[in-house]
Amino acid sequence: MDQVTELFGQNVFDEETMRERLPKDTFRELQKTTQEGKPLNIKIANAVAHAMKSWALEKGTTHYTHWFQPMTGVTAEKHDGFINPDGNGKIIMSFSGKELIKGEPDASSFPSGGLRATFEARGYTAWDPTSPAFIKNGVLCIPTAFCSYSGHALDKKTPLLRSMEAINKQAMRILKLFGNEDVKTVNTTVGPEQEYFLIDKEYYSQRKDLQYTGRTLFGAPTPKGQEMEDHYFGTIKSRVQAFMNDLNRELWKLGILAKTEHNEVAPAQFELAPVFTTTNMAVDHNQLTMEIIQRVAKKHGLVALLHEKPFEGINGSGKHNNWSLSTDTGVNLLEPGDTPFENAQFLLFLAAVIKAVDEHQDLLRLSVATAGNDHRLGANEAPPAIISIFLGEELAEVIDALESESPYGGHDKEFMKIGASVLPKFPKDSTDRNRTSPFAFTGNKFEFRMPGSNLSVSSPNIMLNAAVADVLQEFADALEGEEDLYEAVHDLVKNTIHDHKRIIFNGNGYDDAWIEEAESRGLLNLKTTP
Numbered sequence: 033m034d035q036v037t038e039l040f041g042q043n044v045f046d047e048e049t050m051r052e053r054l055p056k057d058t059f060r061e062l063q064k065t066t067q068e069g070k071p072l073n074i075k076i077a078n079a080v081a082h083a084m085k086s087w088a089l090e091k092g093t094t095h096y097t098h099w100f101q102p103m104t105g106v107t108a109e110k111h112d113g114f115i116n117p118d119g120n121g122k123i124i125m126s127f128s129g130k131e132l133i134k135g136e137p138d139a140s141s142f143p144s145g146g147l148r149a150t151f152e153a154r155g156y157t158a159w160d161p162t163s164p165a166f167i168k169n170g171v172l173c174i175p176t177a178f179c180s181y182s183g184h185a186l187d188k189k190t191p192l193l194r195s196m197e198a199i200n201k202q203a204m205r206i207l208k209l210f211g212n213e214d215v216k217t218v219n220t221t222v223g224p225e226q227e228y229f230l231i232d233k234e235y236y237s238q239r240k241d242l243q244y245t246g247r248t249l250f251g252a253p254t255p256k257g258q259e260m261e262d263h264y265f266g267t268i269k270s271r272v273q274a275f276m277n278d279l280n281r282e283l284w285k286l287g288i289l290a291k292t293e294h295n296e297v298a299p300a301q302f303e304l305a306p307v308f309t310t311t312n313m314a315v316d317h318n319q320l321t322m323e324i325i326q327r328v329a330k331k332h333g334l335v336a337l338l339h340e341k342p343f344e345g346i347n348g349s350g351k352h353n354n355w356s357l358s359t360d361t362g363v364n365l366l367e368p369g370d371t372p373f374e375n376a377q378f379l380l381f382l383a384a385v386i387k388a389v390d391e392h393q394d395l396l397r398l399s400v401a402t403a404g405n406d407h408r409l410g411a412n413e414a415p416p417a418i419i420s421i422f423l424g425e426e427l428a429e430v431i432d433a434l435e436s437e438s439p440y441g442g443h444d445k446e447f448m449k450i451g452a453s454v455l456p457k458f459p460k461d462s463t464d465r466n467r468t469s470p471f472a473f474t475g476n477k478f479e480f481r482m483p484g485s486n487l488s489v490s491s492p493n494i495m496l497n498a499a500v501a502d503v504l505q506e507f508a509d510a511l512e513g514e515e516d517l518y519e520a521v522h523d524l525v526k527n528t529i530h531d532h533k534r535i536i537f538n539g540n541g542y543d544d545a546w547i548e549e550a551e552s553r554g555l556l557n558l559k560t561t562p
Contacts, residue, residue: 041287043091043167045084053083066162067360068216069197077129077159084165085114085127088172096127098135098157099173101188103143105488107319108178110137111171132174133159139180147184154181160189163316166286175316188490189312195497196220196311202504203357203365203381209511210377215359220497222314224489225305226321227296227349229337230272236335246339246486247404256299258346264297272302275332279304282324288317297413298347308354308477311497315490318351322486340484341407348408349485353492356477357381367476373430376521382431383528384507385478386421388499389471390535393419393556395499396471397482399491401561405484409559410542415470415481418550418557420537422469428538434522435529468541 041048051059058079064070088096097109114125139148139155157176165174178187185191196219203218236242241249268276276293283290289307296303304325306317322338329336341348357365366382369375389396396419410416423431433439446459466472470482483492507524514520534553539546550557 036284039281040284043285044287045087045165045172046287047164049087050080050083053087054079062161072133072161074129074133077133079129080161081127081129081132084132084172084174085125088167089114089125091167093167093170093172094125095170096131096172096174098137098159098176100137100157100176100178101315101319101488101490102178102186103145103188105188105486107323108137108142109171109173110135135176137178139178139186142178142186144180144184144186147186148180148182152181155179155186156181160193160312162193162310163313164287168286168320188315188488188494191494192312192315192490192497195494195501198501199357199497199504202501202508205508205512206377206380206504207359209508209517212359215361215363217360218365219358219360220311220493221308221356221358222311222489222493223306223308223354224314224318224483225292225303225350225352225354226318226325227301227303227351227485228325229298229301229342229349230275230329230334231300231337233330233333233335242335242337242342246337247342247407248344253345254299258298261297263295263299263301266295268293268295271332271334275328275334276302276304278331279325279328282328283321286317286320286324288321290321296347296349298343301347301349308356311355311493315488315493318489338486340402340404340486341411347413348405348411350408350414350481351483351485351487351489353480353483353489353496354474354477355480355493355496364476366473366478368427372427373433376518376525379430379434379525380507380521381504382427383525384500384503386535387528387532388496388503389419389421390532391503392495392499393535394558395495396480396492397556397558399495400482400484400487401558402484402487403561404486405482406560408484409482413467415468416541416547416557417559418541418547418555419470419482419535420541420550420555421478421535422466422472422538423536424464424466424473424538427473428536431529431533431536434526435533437526466538466541469537470541 050062058076061076062080065072095111095113097111099107099109102108114127115123116126118124135157137155137157138153140150140153155178157178160175160177163175165172177190177193179190180186199220200218207215239248280290289309290304291307292305294303304321326336359365368378372378397417408414461475465474470480472479472481480492483489510524511517511520534555547557
């Protein structure tokens with residue numbers, strides 16, 4: 033255990049490292065920037081740059097890069113050395129605050145969505161102090177946002193940070209109405225589960241279709257598919273376990289909270305799940321996770337496939353985006369509590385999510401739309417292309433009672449009785465899990481199950497944050513100035529449920545009857561990306 037605790041975060045210029053290496057006043061000012069969004073001045077940037085450079089040099093690093101996430105869906109980096117001439121034919125190793133906070137990569141070759149002409153080449157990267165710098169492959173990587181000369185966002189980080197600011201601002205308005213004066217910020221948190229396939233490099237090298245497209249385009253089905261689904265949670269083979277052990281070590285060095293690993297349903301398919309963290313860092317960590325999975329696999333004579341549907345007839349690979357809202361005081365705003373019917377604050381946030389998902393079905397579908405993911409949606413464990421919300425039995429009863437103004441009896445805690453006296457009794461969760469639901473409530477969070485395994489989770493979280501922020505703003509505007517807040521909240525939640533309950537579906541999303549019912553409800557069924 034001591035080895036893991038020493039290993040964890042050793043290549044990250046994290047809060048603990050900054051606390052040790054920065055003057056107390058500088059560290060406090062930097063915290064105001066990262067936690068409260070205060071502007072960063074150049075004096076603080078210079079001090080941080082000096083400390084960051086010294087730490088990186090001690091680790092044997094000679095170069096740094098502004099690490100950014102253009103709209104290609106992968107990451108980008110341009111390496112610069114710390115080396116500078118001293119004027120006497122020698123060199124010094126230097127790194128200034130100006131170099132830390134601003135870079136200038138060529139922006140002409142990156143996608144811009146038509147915002148710029150091809151010949152307009154100047155672009156800027158700007159340091160994101162809310163995501164810590166790290167060392168990867170012997171290079172100091174500084175997470176940054178990427179924009180054009182005209183100030184347009186050309187990346188996935190800038191709109192993500194904007195969406196996080198928007199939902200924080202509107203959620204804070206709601207919390208202040210409920211008297212939560214101790215809360216300073218609200219963050220969205222995400223835990224993106226990552227599925228992937230591993231195949232032997234020797235077999236991969238014989239398949240041009242896999243090499244060129246990431247999936248098989250021809251050939252016969254395997255003699256054994258997943259008929260018995262006996263690969264799921266099966267014993268992990270020694271070769272794969274060795275790969276996973278190395279993968280964990282590399283991820284832990286970068287402060288990535290890789291926690292769960294197991295065989296997935298399809299043969300040669302696996303899953304890695306991290307602990308929840310702030311959305312911005314979760315996105316950065318997932319981009320690194322995908323890169324490192326592929327790199328470590330090669331060291332073991334394997335190839336990792338991140339295509340959403342590499343083999344016909346068996347499971348595709350998804351990336352379940354577990355999303356929630358938490359305060360800086362440690363309160364999960366999507367935690368129902370013991371009596372969800374009486375928890376006005378929880379019900380208001382729940383109603384906001386329901387309304388946001390219903391009103392913005394198209395944007396949520398758009399956020400996961402790729403040609404590869406279209407092969408996966410609605411087939412072998414993946415949810416259908418129709419957006420719907422699963423709430424589970426108890427919450428469904430709560431909102432039905434609210435809408436109909438009928439009494440709600442509540443549920444006593446039910447304990448599992450397995451039938452053998454030696455086995456422990458434990459409380460049942462208030463809701464089952466629905467694998468066919470694209471957007472399922474799972475106790476204190478929503479699991480958006482539609483993203484494909486190769487996707488940057490920026491896009492779904494940008495859409496989700498912005499959609500919920502939009503509704504929270506509407507709610508806050510409606511509730512401010514109300515004399516009887518709880519009566520107003522009751523009416524608002526009741527009306528919202530009545531207007532948007534069409535999006536709630538607790539049944540089997542694979543049933544053909546659901547497709548007909550969804551159409552009658554007016555829900556979108558956008559099967560393909562075009």
